[in-house]
Amino acid sequence: MCGIVGVIGPAPAAPLLLEALRRLEYRGYDSAGIATLVAGRIERRRAAGKLDNLARELAQRPLAGTIGIGHTRWATHGAPTEHNAHPHVSGGVAVVHNGIIENYLELRSELISLGHRFETETDSEVVPQLVAHYLRVGLGPVDAARMAINRLTGAFALALLFEGHDDLLILARRGSPLAIGYGESQVFVGSDALALAPLTERIQYLEEGDFVLLRASGAIIFDHQGRKVERPIVR
Numbered sequence: 001m002c003g004i005v006g007v008i009g010p011a012p013a014a015p016l017l018l019e020a021l022r023r024l025e026y027r028g029y030d031s032a033g034i035a036t037l038v039a040g041r042i043e044r045r046r047a048a049g050k051l052d053n054l055a056r057e058l059a060q061r062p063l064a065g066t067i068g069i070g071h072t073r074w075a076t077h078g079a080p081t082e083h084n085a086h087p088h089v090s091g092g093v094a095v096v097h098n099g100i101i102e103n104y105l106e107l108r109s110e111l112i113s114l115g116h117r118f119e120t121e122t123d124s125e126v127v128p129q130l131v132a133h134y135l136r137v138g139l140g141p142v143d144a145a146r147m148a149i150n151r152l153t154g155a156f157a158l159a160l161l162f163e164g165h166d167d168l169l170i171l172a173r174r175g176s177p178l179a180i181g182y183g184e185s186q187v188f189v190g191s192d193a194l195a196l197a198p199l200t201e202r203i204q205y206l207e208e209g210d211f212v213l214l215r216a217s218g219a220i221i222f223d224h225q226g227r228k229v230e231r232p233i234v235r
């Protein structure tokens with residue numbers, strides 16, 4: 001179980017995400033990746049091995065955009081290759097995942113029977129594929145994410161980025177920590193408040209079962225029963 005970071009705000013996202021991921025390096029990882037929105041489209045860079053490899057990739061092929069998600073992976077399902085590195089993308093949604101989706105085989109075969117083609121060997125890829133399925137049948141990002149997440153079993157923290165939505169990240173916490181950080185004109189998410197330490201002092205820890213709509217203006221948080229809740233902001 002490794003690291004998740006995310007940002008929405010006016011400054012270029014990729015350097016901030018890389019800096020936040022570096023602060024999670026102490027947890028150990030085998031590959032890393034970042035996705036942002038560039039003119040509304042999802043773009044990503046991934047690399048096996050150390051963050052320096054991702055930094056090199058970003059230096060060669062810079063990633064624009066002011067909203068994004070990043071991940072350091074500790075492989076549990078699928079080899080630690082660039083190919084299996086997060087974020088995973090399908091049908092207009094990019095996802096970073098910490099933890100394990102226990103029912104991924106079942107969901108994967110259901111989606112394959114609906115015509116989906118999987119690109120990786122990970123358990124995590126069922127998440128964007130399932131969200132993409134619900135988007136395709138006509139749901140908006142929030143309902144599609146909610147429907148998909150309700151079908152997952154296991155322990156996870158998730159951050160989702162949607163094509164065409166430059167002021168929305170959806171977060172979910174079940175069995176794996178996540179915290180939101182509030183900057184001056186930016187909001188952040190991290191699986192570990194340490195990742196956010198140089199970026200902000202105002203932290204909001206999510207609770208078990210929380211589902212969050214994160215926008216630059218703030219977070220709307222729902223608990224495991226779907227009730228809108230407030231979580232304390234601490235320093």
Ligand code: GLU
Binds near residue numbers: 076084122
């Ligand atoms: N189970 C996922 C994978 O193998 C996520 C691992 C993690 O928490 O980094 O890709």
